[in-house]
Amino acid sequence: xxxxxxxxxxxxxxxxxxxxxxxxxxxxxxxxxxxxxxxxxxxxxxxxxxxxxxxxxxxxxxxxxxxxxxxxxxxxxxxxxxxxxxxxxxxxxxxxxxxxxxxxxxx
Amino acid sequence: xxxxxxxxxxxxxxxxxxxxxxxxxxxxxxxxxxxxxxxxxxxxxxxxxxxxxxxxxxxxxxxxxxxxxxxxxxxxxxxxxxxxxxxxxxxxxxxxxxxxxxxxxxxxxxxxxxxxxxxxxxxxxxxxxxxxxxxxxxxxxxxxxxxxxxxxxxxxxxxxxxxxxxxxxxxxxxxxxxxxxxxxxxxxxxxxxxxxxxxxxxxxxxxxxxxxxxxxxxxxxxxxxxxxxxxxxxxxxxxxxxxxxxxxxxxxxxxxxxxxxxxxxxxxxxxxxxxxxxxxxxxxxxxxxxxxxxxxxxxxxxxxxxxxxxxxxxxxxxxxxxxxxxxxxxxxxxxxxxxxxxx
Ligand SMILES: Cc1cc2nc3c(=O)[nH]c(=O)nc-3n(C[C@H](O)[C@H](O)[C@H](O)COP(=O)(O)OP(=O)(O)OC[C@H]3O[C@@H](n4cnc5c(N)ncnc54)[C@H](O)[C@@H]3O)c2cc1C
Ligand code: FES
Numbered sequence: 001x002x003x004x005x006x007x008x009x010x011x012x013x014x015x016x017x018x019x020x021x022x023x024x025x026x027x028x029x030x031x032x033x034x035x036x037x038x039x040x041x042x043x044x045x046x047x048x049x050x051x052x053x054x055x056x057x058x059x060x061x062x063x064x065x066x067x068x069x070x071x072x073x074x075x076x077x078x079x080x081x082x083x084x085x086x087x088x089x090x091x092x093x094x095x096x097x098x099x100x101x102x103x104x105x106x107x
Numbered sequence: 108x109x110x111x112x113x114x115x116x117x118x119x120x121x122x123x124x125x126x127x128x129x130x131x132x133x134x135x136x137x138x139x140x141x142x143x144x145x146x147x148x149x150x151x152x153x154x155x156x157x158x159x160x161x162x163x164x165x166x167x168x169x170x171x172x173x174x175x176x177x178x179x180x181x182x183x184x185x186x187x188x189x190x191x192x193x194x195x196x197x198x199x200x201x202x203x204x205x206x207x208x209x210x211x212x213x214x215x216x217x218x219x220x221x222x223x224x225x226x227x228x229x230x231x232x233x234x235x236x237x238x239x240x241x242x243x244x245x246x247x248x249x250x251x252x253x254x255x256x257x258x259x260x261x262x263x264x265x266x267x268x269x270x271x272x273x274x275x276x277x278x279x280x281x282x283x284x285x286x287x288x289x290x291x292x293x294x295x296x297x298x299x300x301x302x303x304x305x306x307x308x309x310x311x312x313x314x315x316x317x318x319x320x321x322x323x324x325x326x327x328x329x330x331x332x333x334x335x336x337x338x339x340x341x342x343x344x345x346x347x348x349x350x351x352x353x354x355x356x357x358x359x360x361x362x363x364x365x366x367x368x369x370x371x372x373x374x375x376x377x378x379x380x381x382x383x384x385x386x387x388x389x390x391x392x393x394x395x396x397x398x399x400x401x402x403x404x405x406x407x408x409x410x411x412x413x414x415x416x417x418x419x420x421x422x423x424x425x426x427x428x429x430x431x432x433x434x435x436x437x438x439x440x441x442x443x444x445x446x447x448x449x450x
Pocket of ligand 1: 043125150151164196198228363396411
């Protein structure tokens with residue numbers, strides 16, 4: 001299983017994914033500078049990704065608390081919180097782009 | 108406006124869980140505390156980021172919400188009469204010639220304290236800025252992240268962006284004062300009190316304001332004075348909105364803030380401390396909770412509580428070099444129980 005991550009500069013990476021893991025965790029564990037301040041508690045909005053529109057329909061709908069966080073973090077039409085997306089075989093090949101708010105600035 | 112300095116034993120910067128528990132530990136040693144926080148309430152991250160979420164790793168409390176933990180810490184600190192100063196950002200911290208510290212806030216409060224405890228967590232909570240190119244140039248002139256005086260928006264063409272309580276409340280409150288009121292939000296749902304949402308819809312129905320679906324993508328104006336914005340609708344089409352004032356309300360985020368300017372050693376935006384005293388590079392300035400770092404540090408509330416206890420001992424000895432501290436239990440010491448008001 002894999003996901004395709006598009007970083008801030010438009011570069012694409014293929015990341016090995018494990019069923020049952022959150023997309024945020026997959027991105028983080030591959031060493032990408034994703035902010036994900038609250039560690040997946042749906043309380044910070046800094047794990048935001050833009051989902052490739054072709055994939056959007058395959059994802060479960062956002063819960064109210066995810067929508068709230070997207071509101072506060074300038075989400076667009078295809079925005080999701082990657083900590084709320086759990087890998088399943090149906091999502092093999094999922095393409096997401098890291099949102100600006102999710103990219104950790106170099107210290 | 109500069110006021111007369113408030114003289115005290117300890118100033119605690121940050122009223123998160125670790126700052127609150129420090130009041131208790133310092134109180135047992137007769138040290139009086141003033142706490143300062145930029146938020147309008149105590150509890151730090153627990154209050155601002157996850158008041159309703161359960162915490163499962165506080166010893167002896169199998170489950171407690173962020174809000175409830177804060178309430179309990181306030182209750183535990185209450186016997187020591189701490190004084191809370193909310194909506195105040197500590198901007199300056201300097202050492203005086205007599206060895207005490209002067210602490211100044213953006214609101215003009217001045218403290219003089221024997222010791223300072225930095226319990227600033229991930230930094231001060233500050234408004235999130237929407238990522239619109241060039242917004243900096245308008246900030247403070249025609250783009251504002253908070254409302255200090257409603258009067259300053261009289262006869263303005265106000266555009267508010269956001270879908271939470273702040274966005275809705277200010278839409279309703281400023282509508283009668285403003286020349287025109289418009290609200291823009293990325294979806295038709297709101298994260299605000301249903302009553303506010305109904306009021307807003309009623310204003311739209313009465314023709315007193317406009318609501319737009321979409322997201323602002325560009326600002327237009329000169330010399331920091333806004334004349335309008337471009338927004339993208341959910342159908343992908345751009346449209347223009349005329350306005351001379353923009354109020355974005357996207358919640359709060361933590362920024363290190365003024366701590367960087369206090370001359371302390373920092374490591375990746377954290378304050379390195381020793382694990383005996385939890386003291387910074389400046390004797391008399393201590394750092395506990397999420398803001399500090401040392402080998403093995405865990406950003407847990409539990410760890411911050413432990414740090415507060417050891418720090419209090421060190422802070423007492425720093426402030427009273429000649430006094431002797433005897434180790435006592437709250438269970439059995441009459442003197443401690445008197446301080447707690449239970450004996
Ligand atoms: C979603 C989420 C879930 C969590 N779950 C757990 C958990 O289950 N268990 C656990 O142990 N921990 C948990 N944590 C971590 C825990 O909340 C933090 O470790 C804890 O809040 C740190 O407390 P603190 O007092 O050090 O700082 P904070 O809670 O960050 O408070 C610091 C305060 O200082 C203020 N401040 C900073 N600088 C200034 C300044 N210059 N002037 C004025 N005020 C200032 C800030 O505004 C803030 O209110 C969680 C965190 C999050 C975000
Ligand atoms: S990591 Fe904080 S909302 Fe996803």
